[in-house]
Amino acid sequence: MNATETKSERLDGWNRPPVIAPDGEGELLEVAMGPHHPSTHGVFRMDLALDGERVVRLKPVFGYLHRNHEKIAEQASYLASMPYTDRLDYICSLTNNWAYALAVEKLAGQEVPERVQYIRVILGELTRIQNHASSIGFLLQEMGASGTPLMYAFKEREKILDLFESLTGSRMMCNYMRFGGCRVDVSATWLDAARKVVAGLPQFVDEFETLLSSNEILMARCQGVGILRPELAVNAGVTGPMLRASGVDYDIRKVDRYGIYDRFKFRVPLGDHGDVYDRYMVRILEIRESIRIVEQALNDIPAGPIMDPKARIRGFRPKPGEAYGRIEAPKGELGFYLISDGGPNPYRYRVRPPSLINLTVLEDMCLGSNVADVVLIFGSVDIVLGEVDR
Amino acid sequence: MKSAEEIKAAIEAAVPGAGVEFVPNPGPAAEHSLRLAPASAVAVATFLRDDADLAFDFLSNVSGVDWPDREIAEKVKVARTVTKTVDGVEQSVEETVEETRKRVEPGCLEAVYHLYSVAKKHGPLVIRMKTANRIDQVELPSLTPVWRAAEFQEREVFDLYGIIFTGHPDLRRLLMWEGFKDHPMRKDYVEPDDYEYEPTPHDHVLKRAQERRAAEAALGTEGLRGCGTNKRETVNYEL
Amino acid sequence: MLGEGILKGMAETAKNFFLSYVSKERLTTVEYPEQRIPTVEAARVFPFLVYDGADWEAGLRCVACQICEKECPPKCIYIDKSKDKKPDYVGKQQFYPTRFDIDISVCMSCQICVEVCPFEAIKMDNEFELATDDRFGGLRYDRKQLARSNDYYHSIHPTEASEVDARLDEEKAKVEAKAKAAAEATAAKAAAPAPPAPPAGGGS
Numbered sequence: 001m002n003a004t005e006t007k008s009e010r011l012d013g014w015n016r017p018p019v020i021a022p023d024g025e026g027e028l029l030e031v032a033m034g035p036h037h038p039s040t041h042g043v044f045r046m047d048l049a050l051d052g053e054r055v056v057r058l059k060p061v062f063g064y065l066h067r068n069h070e071k072i073a074e075q076a077s078y079l080a081s082m083p084y085t086d087r088l089d090y091i092c093s094l095t096n097n098w099a100y101a102l103a104v105e106k107l108a109g110q111e112v113p114e115r116v117q118y119i120r121v122i123l124g125e126l127t128r129i130q131n132h133a134s135s136i137g138f139l140l141q142e143m144g145a146s147g148t149p150l151m152y153a154f155k156e157r158e159k160i161l162d163l164f165e166s167l168t169g170s171r172m173m174c175n176y177m178r179f180g181g182c183r184v185d186v187s188a189t190w191l192d193a194a195r196k197v198v199a200g201l202p203q204f205v206d207e208f209e210t211l212l213s214s215n216e217i218l219m220a221r222c223q224g225v226g227i228l229r230p231e232l233a234v235n236a237g238v239t240g241p242m243l244r245a246s247g248v249d250y251d252i253r254k255v256d257r258y259g260i261y262d263r264f265k266f267r268v269p270l271g272d273h274g275d276v277y278d279r280y281m282v283r284i285l286e287i288r289e290s291i292r293i294v295e296q297a298l299n300d301i302p303a304g305p306i307m308d309p310k311a312r313i314r315g316f317r318p319k320p321g322e323a324y325g326r327i328e329a330p331k332g333e334l335g336f337y338l339i340s341d342g343g344p345n346p347y348r349y350r351v352r353p354p355s356l357i358n359l360t361v362l363e364d365m366c367l368g369s370n371v372a373d374v375v376l377i378f379g380s381v382d383i384v385l386g387e388v389d390r
Numbered sequence: 391m392k393s394a395e396e397i398k399a400a401i402e403a404a405v406p407g408a409g410v411e412f413v414p415n416p417g418p419a420a421e422h423s424l425r426l427a428p429a430s431a432v433a434v435a436t437f438l439r440d441d442a443d444l445a446f447d448f449l450s451n452v453s454g455v456d457w458p459d460r461e462i463a464e465k466v467k468v469a470r471t472v473t474k475t476v477d478g479v480e481q482s483v484e485e486t487v488e489e490t491r492k493r494v495e496p497g498c499l500e501a502v503y504h505l506y507s508v509a510k511k512h513g514p515l516v517i518r519m520k521t522a523n524r525i526d527q528v529e530l531p532s533l534t535p536v537w538r539a540a541e542f543q544e545r546e547v548f549d550l551y552g553i554i555f556t557g558h559p560d561l562r563r564l565l566m567w568e569g570f571k572d573h574p575m576r577k578d579y580v581e582p583d584d585y586e587y588e589p590t591p592h593d594h595v596l597k598r599a600q601e602r603r604a605a606e607a608a609l610g611t612e613g614l615r616g617c618g619t620n621k622r623e624t625v626n627y628e629l
Numbered sequence: 630m631l632g633e634g635i636l637k638g639m640a641e642t643a644k645n646f647f648l649s650y651v652s653k654e655r656l657t658t659v660e661y662p663e664q665r666i667p668t669v670e671a672a673r674v675f676p677f678l679v680y681d682g683a684d685w686e687a688g689l690r691c692v693a694c695q696i697c698e699k700e701c702p703p704k705c706i707y708i709d710k711s712k713d714k715k716p717d718y719v720g721k722q723q724f725y726p727t728r729f730d731i732d733i734s735v736c737m738s739c740q741i742c743v744e745v746c747p748f749e750a751i752k753m754d755n756e757f758e759l760a761t762d763d764r765f766g767g768l769r770y771d772r773k774q775l776a777r778s779n780d781y782y783h784s785i786h787p788t789e790a791s792e793v794d795a796r797l798d799e800e801k802a803k804v805e806a807k808a809k810a811a812a813e814a815t816a817a818k819a820a821a822p823a824p825p826a827p828p829a830g831g832g833s
Contacts, residue, residue, distance in 0.1 A: 063565035068574055070550075080702035083739035109418025148642060155657050162669075169673040169753070175739050183744070184671075210641050214634035234447055234508050237539025250448075250508045314700065314745055321417015324451065324504050324514060337453050337504070340417065352451040352504075360542050389565060 028056055031371075035064050039142045039375045042385030046362075046374070053370045058363040065389040073349035078104055078179065078316050081349065086173040088351060089387040092131045094123045094164070095329045097177035102258060103325030103336035108318035110180040110311055115304035117260045119186055120177065121297045122194065123164075124327075125290040129201065130157040131330035132241075132283040132290075133208070139280065139379040140212065143221060149212060156204045159197045166190060179316065180308030186301075195298055201291050209284060222277035226365040226377035229274065236360045240332030241286060242381060245271035245278040252328035263300075264293045276380040283382075317344055331355055331382055351390055355383035391512035394422040397444065404441070405433050413518065423502070423516035428530050431519055432557070435536040438505065438515070446505040446515055449533070452543035454551035458524070458577045459497040466491050497524045499553050503533065503540075521553060524576075532558035550575035670786055673740050673753035675733045675770075677777045681718055685776040690750035692723040697742035697751055705735035706742065718797065719804045729772035733759065749793045755785055 029052075034045035043064035049057035069088065073081040085100045086093035098120055105112060112120075134157055137150035161171040167190055168174040168183070176183050212218055228238070230246040243250055251268045253261040269285035271278030320342045326335035332354025339348035358381050366374045392400070398410050401424075409427030426434055438446045468489050471482050499521045506513030521528045532555035534540045544555045545564040552573040555561055563570065572579060649655040659666055682688035693710040709728035717723045742751050754777070761767035783790040 063563075063567065066565040071575055071579075076702055077700070079741065080700065083702055083737055083741065106419045107417065158657070166669045166671055169671045169740060170738065173738070175741075207641060211638040215638050216632060216634050219634070232538070235538045236541075237449055237537065248508060250511070255511050314696070319417045321415050321419055323417070323419035323421060324516070326450070333450065335451055335504070337451055337502070339455065348453065348455050350451070350453040356542055356546075357539055360538060 033371075033374070034061075040378065041138070041383055042388075044383070044385055044388070046378070048371070048374070050371065054368060055366050055371065055374060058366050058374070060359055060362055062385065062388050065385045067390065069390040070349050070351065074345060074347070077344045078318075078346060079313065081346075082177070083173065083175045085351075086175055087386055088353070088390060089329065089331060089334070089355070089384045090172060091134060091384055092127045092330050093172055093174045094127045094168075094176060095327060096334065097174065098124055099325060099327045099329065099334045100336050101177040101179055102327060103323055103338050104179045104318070106325045107321060107323035107338050107340055108179065108316075110308050112180060112308060113305050114260070114302055115185075116181045116306050118297050118301040119182055119306070120259055121261070121264070122294055122301070123167075123176070125294045125297070126160050126163065126194075128290045128330045129287050129294075130160045132287050133157060135330075135379075135382045136208070136212070136280060136283055139276075139376070139382075140218070142375050142379045143218065149208070152204075152208060152211065156201065159200070163190070163194055163197060166193070178307065178311070178313070180311030181306050185306045191298060191301070194294075198291060198294050198298065202288070205284065205287055205291070213281070213284070218280075219277065221373075221376060222275065222280060222380075224273070224275055225369060225373050226276045226380060227274050228361060228365055232361060232364060233274070237357045238332070238361060239354055240328070240330070240358065240382075241279055241282045242332070242358055244269065245282045246274035247271060252326060252333055256326070258325075258327060264296050266290075266293050276376050279380040279382075315344065317342060322348075326352065329354060331384065331387070332358055334387075351387075353387040353390060355381075355385075355387045359383060359388065391507075391510075391515075392444070394424055394515070397438075397515060398424055400441070400444065401434055401437060404437050405430060408434050410434065415516075421514065421516055423518050425518050425520065428519055428521075431531045432533065432536060435517075435533050438517075439536055444515075445507045445509045446513070447537075448506045448508045448513075449503060449537035449539040450506050450514065451502075451504040452533075452540050452547060453502045454547035454553060454575065455500040455502060456524070456551060456576050457497050457500060460495045461492055462495055463490055463492050465489070498522065499524055499528060499551050501530055501544075501547055501553060524552075528552055529554045529556050531556055532561075534558050549573070552576070668755050668785075670788065672755045673738055674755050674757045675736055675738060675753070675759070676731060676742055676751050676775070677754045678729065678772060678775045679750055679752055679779055679782050680776050681779050683778075685773070685778070687715065688718075688778075689725060689772070689776060690717070690748055691726050691729065692717065692748055692750070693726040693729075694724075694747070696745050696747065700741050700745045702739060702741065703735050703737055705732040706730070707732075719801050721804075726772060729775065730769055731775060732769045734768040749797060752782055752786070752789075 029050045031048045031050060032045055033048055034040045035043040037044075040046070043062075045061040045064075047057075047059040047061060048055055069084055072084060076084075082097060082100060085096040088096050104110075133153035134150075137153035140149040141147060164174055165171045167186060168176040228242065228246045230248045233243050233246045234248055234250075238246075239250070239252075247270055249268060249270055252258070253266075254268060266289045269282050269289065271282050318340045320340055322337070322339040324335055324337045326333050333352065334354055335352035337348070337350040337352065338346050341347040362378065362381065365377050369377070395412060398412055401408050401410050408430045411425040413423045413425050415422045438444055466489050467486050469484060469486050471484055500518055502516060502518045504513075505515040505517065519530050521530055530553055532540065532544055534544060534555070535557060541559070542564060544558055545561060547553050548555060548558075548561055549563040549566055550573055562568065566574065645655060679690050680686075680688035681690065693708055695708050695710070698704075698706045698708050707728065707730040708726050711725050711727045714722040715725055738753070740753055743753055759768075779790070779794075782793075
């Protein structure tokens with residue numbers, strides 16, 4: 001490309017010859033949905049080719065929020081990357097912290113005290129509850145419910161975020177987990193406040209379900225829409241509630257049994273059809289299971305230290321090697337792949353983003369449906385652009 | 391799950407001439423990996439996915455790694471004949487001398503795949519593939535026909551590292567915009583300094599931008615803005 | 630009946646609407662800025678430098694060790710070390726910062742600088758209404774703007790400040806005890822009688 005090229009030649013891709021519609025009549029309408037769009041969960045673009053209202057081709061385009069987090073992590077120390085992981089999936093910062101701490105502890109061979117494991121489970125499941133509630137709220141918002149379910153979800157989310165603020169100092173960018181422990185200890189007052197919040201959650205979920213689950217408009221718009229077959233889901237690397245809604249029983253909390261999840265009794269909800277309604281129901285049921293886990297953890301939390309005594313805050317240099325640590329984040333499998341060369345900075349730091357990989361099947365799910373359904377299917381994938389683009 | 395060595399044996403039994411190498415992983419995590427030869431990689435991957443015992447049907451993560459050229463200084467013991475004076479008589483004596491030899495190990499780009507099994511609920515198995523060098527021979531076979539999960543991730547590795555995956559259905563940039571001409575995650579990537587169009591930068595960014603603008607004014611190429619100076623061509627945006 | 634689900638949902642919303650006139654907890658909106666939510670003690674926004682006593686320059690706890698500058702993830706702290714020294718709270722001679730700037734447009738409130746400071750000199754503030762219209766320096770705070778007294782620290786983070794004070798008092802007590810023991814040892818040595826004169830006719 002040089003300075004004498006005309007603008008139309010440079011803007012490659014927009015001046016293609018018109019594509020003829022499948023039935024031979026007329027052209028397809030090519031629409032760029034996004035990146036300035038209220039329903040695309042952030043700066044995300046979908047290049048749709050439409051035959052009337054039906055989608056013939058869908059190509060997702062993103063990278064608008066790309067901050068090269070992986071390169072920043074190569075130039076910063078391991079501890080300095082921890083606040084940056086908050087900003088990956090910015091709604092669930094504590095699970096991002098946990099996944100990163102898990103990967104580094106695997107890399108360095110560090111042990112975590114028991115009290116910290118319980119704290120991590122409590123905070124992780126509270127994060128899952130508020131994430132699923134917001135996700136359903138936003139799905140309903142895009143369906144046209146004008147904010148009522150969203151504000152119901154946000155009312156509960158505010159209570160959970162107040163808990164996070166009184167513990168970690170910040171509502172969303174918590175920066176709380178450390179390698180081998182966590183930053184501050186939970187006090188007895190905080191545990192009581194957490195118990196009060198959790199005691200009010202089952203009533204919230206009941207109210208939410210009364211409002212939504214048997215709503216005819218929701219059922220008509222969501223059932224049978226955006227079906228994802230289980231074989232395609234597994235082959236495409238889809239994880240999280242999307243995979244379980246297609247009927248595949250794979251929950252990393254049960255498979256890897258990281259932390260102390262094998263001590264808690266909880267069930268894994270699975271869907272039958274793999275459509276948008278199943279994903280919505282799986283999220284509601286997962287909120288209920290998470291409430292059970294938090295109640296058990298709040299009952300059983302032992303006293304003890306909150307940091308591995310051999311761990312160091314400054315001058316942390318793990319031995320050369322590599323490790324891949326993953327957790328069941330609310331959006332799917334969040335993994336960190338770290339290569340260490342013995343120095344204070346990681347040699348290679350890679351984030352496996354669940355939102356990005358769940359988008360692999362977006363086109364498959366949306367082919368043949370209307371544009372209105374595309375909005376719903378996209379909302380049911382539940383992505384966050386901070387994670388997709390990093 | 392079988393260990394990495396047992397899986398290597400199984401692969402070599404099923405796919406003859408596979409060229410699988412065991413790569414140990416130092417450090418406490420002990421996640422050893424298998425290096426595949428690019429020629430037989432797709433056959434090996436298909437075997438890993440379809441075998442009844444292994445059943446690695448879930449590709450979790452594809453990463454790129456950049457290994458730049460390394461200068462290695464090795465101390466080598468060399469036997470040499472030296473003329474020395476012993477008791478007043480000149481003789482040729484065999485001696486072992488320690489020499490420091492420097493060699494440049496050529497760099498390469500690497501793609502690392504993490505495989506799990508949803509059917510058998512085991513994992514991870516780590517497989518890797520290396521390119522021949524970092525400059526012109528950067529092709530690797532794409533594993534997207536085997537696992538669809540590799541589709542976006544291989545595009546990202548192409549975008550950020552420059553590995554060209556042959557056989558990928560739609561290999562174009564993922565995160566950077568089309569028309570961008572460098573590979574940002576490489577270790578020798580130079581950041582552009584002219585992305586701060588407004589005079590809010592300070593300290594070293596401001597100094598660099600001022601120097602570059604002065605240089606452009608001297609050359610007469612002022613006004614041609616774009617993504618960088620020395621390596622990339624400038625594009626004339628109509629802003 | 631068709632529409633039963635929608636009617637159930639509407640009944641739920643109506644119940645919440647009418648009950649919000651009666652029970653306070655259903656009315657969750659706080660009309661900022663006329664009403665404010667009370668700040669939590671642990672809340673953190675941007676850092677500030679603590680000084681003891683009345684004079685901010687003499688009482689500044691920071692000794693310009695530059696550890697926070699190195700550990701800060703977005704590198705928003707700029708420190709210049711002094712050439713001379715001044716005594717700190719236990720009387721030991723320490724360097725001090727001649728320049729300590731934090732660019733709060735870059736700072737991401739991660740609190741790592743507080744965690745790694747060995748001298749309890751930098752702590753987190755909780756003021757967030759800091760908007761300014763000077764974009765070329767209004768958000769770059771120098772050490773005078775950053776310095777806040779220990780009493781202010783007590784007012785915003787009471788439990789934390791008491792713990793810090795207890796730690797510092799303990800350190801001071803240890804140093805003083807050591808100094809006293811050293812002084813007693815030198816005094817004892819000075820007061821000891823001179824060694825006896827060698828006996829006459831000894832030696833050779």
